[in-house]
Amino acid sequence: MQISSFKCTNASLHRLQLGYYNHFFNYEDCITLSRSSLNVQCEVLSIEVNNPESIINLINNIIKLRSLYIYWNNKKTFKQLLRTTENDESYEEHSLNTDELIQWLKVRLPATYLIVKIPEHANNVQIWI
Numbered sequence: 001m002q003i004s005s006f007k008c009t010n011a012s013l014h015r016l017q018l019g020y021y022n023h024f025f026n027y028e029d030c031i032t033l034s035r036s037s038l039n040v041q042c043e044v045l046s047i048e049v050n051n052p053e054s055i056i057n058l059i060n061n062i063i064k065l066r067s068l069y070i071y072w073n074n075k076k077t078f079k080q081l082l083r084t085t086e087n088d089e090s091y092e093e094h095s096l097n098t099d100e101l102i103q104w105l106k107v108r109l110p111a112t113y114l115i116v117k118i119p120e121h122a123n124n125v126q127i128w129i
Helices: 027-035 052-061 098-108
Strands: 015-017 044-049 067-072 078-083 089-094 114-117 124-128
Touching: 027 044, 027 052, 044 052, 052 067, 052 098, 098 114, 098 124
Parallel strands: 015 044, 044 067
Antiparallel strands: 067 124, 078 089, 114 124
């Protein structure tokens, strides 16, 4: 899938559903998406991701985003930056189940955001911004 080819000139695009074909968007994919022309139009985004930092990137960079539906790939590990001291940084392989992802997001997002697990789908999370 070529994300870099996303070019949209339709000003009425408000809802976008990406993924659900076993293509989990990685961090670089999400950066590319957030820099595309879709970032000023999309209000509701459904996407499959495999890195929690991708979620933060999408929320911070898609200007009109009101709701984000995440299908979480909890089988994928990602490298998490660890800071043991101010000058000592290292990366550690880590994986999160969906409940851990929700807790991870709650620490990093404003308390005004509502973050919930979708009961019918164990790996789905919805965030209202």
